[in-house]
Amino acid sequence: xxxxxxxxxxxxxxxxxxxxxxxxxxxxxxxxxxxxxxxxxxxxxxxxxxxxxxxxxxxxxxxxxxxxxxxxxxxxxxxxxxxxxxxxxxxxxxxxxxxxxxxxxxxxxxxxxxxxxxxxxxxxxxxxxxxxxxxxxxxxxxxxxxxxxxxxxxxxxxxxxxxxxxxxxxxxxxxxxxxxxxxxxxxxxxxxxxxxxxxxxxxxxxxxxxxxxxxxxxxxxxxxxxxxxxxxxxxxxxxxxxxxxxxxxxxxxxxxxxxxxxxxxxxxxxxxxxxxxxxxxxxxxxxxxxxxxxxxxxxxxxxxxxxxxxxxxxxxxxxxxxxxxxxxxxxxxxxxxxxxxxxxxxxxxxxxxxxxxxxxxxxxxxxxxxxxxxxxxxxxxxxxxxxxxxxxxxxxxxx
Amino acid sequence: xxxxxxxxxxxxxxxxxxxxxxxxxxxxxxxxxxxxxxxxxxxxxxxxxxxxxxxxxxxxxxxxxxxxxxxxxxxxxxxxxxxxxxxx
Numbered sequence: 001x002x003x004x005x006x007x008x009x010x011x012x013x014x015x016x017x018x019x020x021x022x023x024x025x026x027x028x029x030x031x032x033x034x035x036x037x038x039x040x041x042x043x044x045x046x047x048x049x050x051x052x053x054x055x056x057x058x059x060x061x062x063x064x065x066x067x068x069x070x071x072x073x074x075x076x077x078x079x080x081x082x083x084x085x086x087x088x089x090x091x092x093x094x095x096x097x098x099x100x101x102x103x104x105x106x107x108x109x110x111x112x113x114x115x116x117x118x119x120x121x122x123x124x125x126x127x128x129x130x131x132x133x134x135x136x137x138x139x140x141x142x143x144x145x146x147x148x149x150x151x152x153x154x155x156x157x158x159x160x161x162x163x164x165x166x167x168x169x170x171x172x173x174x175x176x177x178x179x180x181x182x183x184x185x186x187x188x189x190x191x192x193x194x195x196x197x198x199x200x201x202x203x204x205x206x207x208x209x210x211x212x213x214x215x216x217x218x219x220x221x222x223x224x225x226x227x228x229x230x231x232x233x234x235x236x237x238x239x240x241x242x243x244x245x246x247x248x249x250x251x252x253x254x255x256x257x258x259x260x261x262x263x264x265x266x267x268x269x270x271x272x273x274x275x276x277x278x279x280x281x282x283x284x285x286x287x288x289x290x291x292x293x294x295x296x297x298x299x300x301x302x303x304x305x306x307x308x309x310x311x312x313x314x315x316x317x318x319x320x321x322x323x324x325x326x327x328x329x330x331x332x333x334x335x336x337x338x339x340x341x342x343x344x345x346x347x348x349x350x351x352x353x354x355x356x357x358x359x360x361x362x363x364x365x366x367x368x369x370x371x372x373x374x375x376x377x378x379x380x381x382x383x384x385x386x387x388x389x390x391x392x393x394x395x396x397x398x399x
Numbered sequence: 400x401x402x403x404x405x406x407x408x409x410x411x412x413x414x415x416x417x418x419x420x421x422x423x424x425x426x427x428x429x430x431x432x433x434x435x436x437x438x439x440x441x442x443x444x445x446x447x448x449x450x451x452x453x454x455x456x457x458x459x460x461x462x463x464x465x466x467x468x469x470x471x472x473x474x475x476x477x478x479x480x481x482x483x484x485x486x487x
Contacts, residue, residue: 117474117477128428
């Protein structure tokens, strides 16, 4: 598939698609690998495995974007990775290839799935043994319960005389003074035979062989499920509380995100355009975000590895952010600090913008500053002097 | 008895049926296998389980005795499912 024809959408949505599809595929994997286990979603380890399965496509999407194989704004890439990450990692996908070391990560991941299965199997076996022991103890504790069990077992026995003979043998060999011991041994003989009956616990409950408490708490595991549901409810409540807490600062989160998109090395033109539109809107709409974004954009301009087209974009945005009734007084202050950028080209661009800004604000020119042209071999002391001159120039001026 | 490398193990029909049920259920009790496979005699399950466990095709939790085999838990590892399906 040619991913170049894909719609280019905001990376947030792409990561969202990858997460949702990855979770869906992860749930299918769990069902496929551990699906036969009763109450598998109440097993902690199954959730660990599910989270691991969901995280893999997200990390893969990020990694392939970093390596330039896809862009994280490509809808088709998001869908392809979300649905087919297993094929991609195992090298079976023709459209996308991962670097060798990444694909070798899949083998230990499958080994981890085996480990989880083994652990879940052990846990299930332990739970079953505990349940068996509880049921046997409950039945053997009361003669009437045992009598009902014996009647049921004999009615279902393939070879009733043989079974009766074995029960008589246990009774004959038991201490007459210890009836409970004999009942326990006979219950242990009969109980496994009855397990073959489908829904045997329901049948034993209806016939009074086990109590309602044992049936609901042990056999139906209501306590365990309610405990698990309690944990889920607490996690959901924490999620809602977190969202509630973050909601007032949503503009700050959005500002941080779009500044990152603006400076991202392999973003598409459309993505940068989107980031610009959103940042302009945020800076014009919210004064506190405007100040923060101005600082972040000036800091972005100083970033050593930033391409010149991104520097231009950030500077254009800073100028554009002034187009509100009360202006953006932070722009000159932050731009002067951007003169500390390591690249002489960036310093030159910032110098030009500072002069333009003074012109836009109808401020008088300062000959010494206006004639200064940043140079590669400029001494640190000289640069610092120019920065102080610019600071002094803007001091007390409104723009 | 472990299988020689590269040689597919030969299983009798009862063992194949038991293996099929374990694969379908991932983790399953002996009693449930008997119920699903309509095996009324625990000896039949015991023989099949010993055959499968002896060739290390399944994992067993519990005792493999005539009396306790309905209580034992049988499972397979996810990474072996594809291979095991070929045997059934």
